[in-house]
Amino acid sequence: MNRPAAATPPPEPMPAGGAAISIKGVGKEYTTDAGPVRALTPTDLEIKPREFVVLLGPSGCGKTTLLRMLGGLITPTEGSITIGDRPLFAEGDSSPSQEALGSLGFVFQQATLMPWRKIWKNIALPLEVKRVKKQERRRRAAELAESVGLSDFLEHYPRALSGGMQQRVAIARALIHRPSILLMDEPFGALDAMTRDQMNAMLQQLWMDTGKTVVLVTHSISEAVFLADRVVLLSQRPGRIQDIVDIDFERPRGLDISKDPRFGQIVQRLRSQLGEVS
Numbered sequence: 001m002n003r004p005a006a007a008t009p010p011p012e013p014m015p016a017g018g019a020a021i022s023i024k025g026v027g028k029e030y031t032t033d034a035g036p037v038r039a040l041t042p043t044d045l046e047i048k049p050r051e052f053v054v055l056l057g058p059s060g061c062g063k064t065t066l067l068r069m070l071g072g073l074i075t076p077t078e079g080s081i082t083i084g085d086r087p088l089f090a091e092g093d094s095s096p097s098q099e100a101l102g103s104l105g106f107v108f109q110q111a112t113l114m115p116w117r118k119i120w121k122n123i124a125l126p127l128e129v130k131r132v133k134k135q136e137r138r139r140r141a142a143e144l145a146e147s148v149g150l151s152d153f154l155e156h157y158p159r160a161l162s163g164g165m166q167q168r169v170a171i172a173r174a175l176i177h178r179p180s181i182l183l184m185d186e187p188f189g190a191l192d193a194m195t196r197d198q199m200n201a202m203l204q205q206l207w208m209d210t211g212k213t214v215v216l217v218t219h220s221i222s223e224a225v226f227l228a229d230r231v232v233l234l235s236q237r238p239g240r241i242q243d244i245v246d247i248d249f250e251r252p253r254g255l256d257i258s259k260d261p262r263f264g265q266i267v268q269r270l271r272s273q274l275g276e277v278s
Ligand SMILES: Nc1ncnc2c1ncn2[C@@H]1O[C@H](COP(=O)(O)OP(=O)(O)OP(=O)(O)O)[C@@H](O)[C@H]1O
Pocket: 030, 031, 032, 037, 038, 039, 057, 058, 059, 060, 061, 062, 063, 064, 065, 066, 219, 237
């Protein structure tokens, strides 16, 4: 595994003792031709600065819906979301505050790189939009490429990279504007099991090195227990928080932690809870 270096600067300061993300009564009902679809019941959750929270739950329980609302990509039907001390959505807002959006980076299941752009230019794309000078874009892209173990690929094109490497590029791209919070929607869901394990180890190290707050959605119970400080278990649609499980294994966690009997017990507990609701 490529062990990333501690390259990125510390995240933006958060209010002392305050939450990184505060979710109050946030719910979502989609309007469809067949009528309203309630995806998420009004939900409260506080996420601490530098915390690693994993959203876990059965298919269709509203995990992606919640994450996309945190990312300002869709509007809550009710409730409010605050990022640090900045409202992202106040109650009744129909669009997110641009100021709060600056604290957020988003990683999707697909890397969606631009095939005609070199890796460093893919990583630096958000800075190009902000008209940052080329030398500075190149410097910051190289720094982040190092932190995700891709220093040797800056001048390559995406086609030369495996799926896991492309997802590393997507993570670097999401971090290039120095957000304090990283939102990840099944980022490794399309990868094979071995690559996924490596990516989880890389992500844990990156999180430890950079001090970001991470919210990650997954279907995988073992991935959730390996990565999380807290697993937030959502019930079947319409989603609601069914349980919150603290995971207190020491960091860094090695991949062999899955052999620890206590790891197995937590996985089993979550599995039976998921079984109860699916
Ligand atoms: N744009 C939309 N319009 C209408 N209904 C939607 C829309 N997006 C999601 N839904 C519905 O809302 C519910 C929650 O979807 P969501 O994608 O948030 O769940 P999920 O837990 O992320 O599912 P999965 O694990 O399968 O990705 C589902 O029933 C889904 O069909």
